[in-house]
Amino acid sequence: xxxxxxxxxxGVLDLEHTRRGFFTDDHRRTMMTLAAQVAIAIENARLxxxxxxxxxxxxxxxxxxxxxxxxxxxxxxAQACES
Numbered sequence: 001x002x003x004x005x006x007x008x009x010x011g012v013l014d015l016e017h018t019r020r021g022f023f024t025d026d027h028r029r030t031m032m033t034l035a036a037q038v039a040i041a042i043e044n045a046r047l048x049x050x051x052x053x054x055x056x057x058x059x060x061x062x063x064x065x066x067x068x069x070x071x072x073x074x075x076x077x078a079q080a081c082e083s
Contacts, residue, residue: 001013001014001015001031001032001035002035003035003038003039003042004035004036004039005039005040005042005043010039010042010043011038011039011042013031013034013035013038015027015031
């Protein structure tokens with residue numbers, strides 16, 4: 001089942017069963033509804049990440065200094081990145 005947001009496929013939702021012909025039209029309708037909601041949630045998460053990335057200054061944020069986690073008790077975390 002394609003995950004579609006604004007006429008663009010952004011992913012696929014795959015549901016399988018060992019028995020051939022197991023899924024009914026009711027299953028298909030439920031999956032279509034679920035796929036639409038999942039596509040919206042994925043797009044919202046992508047937009048949130050994009051905004052968060054734009055708002056934080058370059059060189060800051062998660063992953064910019066792997067030693068910050070270890071320097072959390074230190075008063076000067078910038079020094080941890082420099083050393």
